[in-house]
Amino acid sequence: MKPAEKFQCRLCVVVLATAFGLPAWSQDSDTEALRKEVEALRQKVQKLEEQQTAKPVAPPAAASPAQNPPVSTVQPAPQSASSALSSNPVVALRESWSRVAKKMSQAEIADVLGQPSKETRIDGKLVWYYYYPGIGGASVFFKSNGQVSSYQAPNVGWW
Numbered sequence: 232m233k234p235a236e237k238f239q240c241r242l243c244v245v246v247l248a249t250a251f252g253l254p255a256w257s258q259d260s261d262t263e264a265l266r267k268e269v270e271a272l273r274q275k276v277q278k279l280e281e282q283q284t285a286k287p288v289a290p291p292a293a294a295s296p297a298q299n300p301p302v303s304t305v306q307p308a309p310q311s312a313s314s315a316l317s318s319n320p321v322v323a324l325r326e327s328w329s330r331v332a333k334k335m336s337q338a339e340i341a342d343v344l345g346q347p348s349k350e351t352r353i354d355g356k357l358v359w360y361y362y363y364p365g366i367g368g369a370s371v372f373f374k375s376n377g378q379v380s381s382y383q384a385p386n387v388g389w390w
Contacts, residue, residue: 321387324363328384331371335379340371347371361385 330343340359347359357373369385 321366324366324385324387328369331379331382331384333379333381337373337377340379344371356380 327344331340335343337357337359344361348362349360351358351360353372356375357377359371359373361369361371363369363385366385366387369383371382372380374380
């Protein structure tokens with residue numbers, strides 16, 4: 232065999248060893264690292280589950296009227312009298328919100344939509360938030376004179 236052929240043969244061996252030998256070693260290393268990580272996560276989950284079952288569940292504290300409740304405790308918006316007539320809640324919701332217009336009073340909005348899930352102020356302006364489980368939220372913004380300045384109806388599909 233000529234020296235050039237020997238070199239090519241050795242080069243092929245090195246290339247083949249690199250192509251097939253090293254990735255297998257690398258995969259074993261990666262697999263072992265993943266196994267260790269999974270085991271560590273299992274132990275963490277087990278500890279958290281033990282902590283959760285060991286703690287007694289206390290009822291949530293009632294919020295004082297001066298505090299705004301956190302978003303997670305917002306109550307669902309009630310059905311208004313007009314929306315209670317429809318058998319499909321999505322249709323009733325569409326009907327109610329289609330009656331909302333600028334310059335309506337707070338009393339008119341309450342008659343159409345019911346009382347809000349949450350009430351807050353932004354830059355001194357009153358905002359009523361309505362939360363509908365499975366649908367999402369909506370809001371009504373009032374001017375300082377108590378009339379609707381703008382509103383965002385819930386996303387319930389095609390109007």
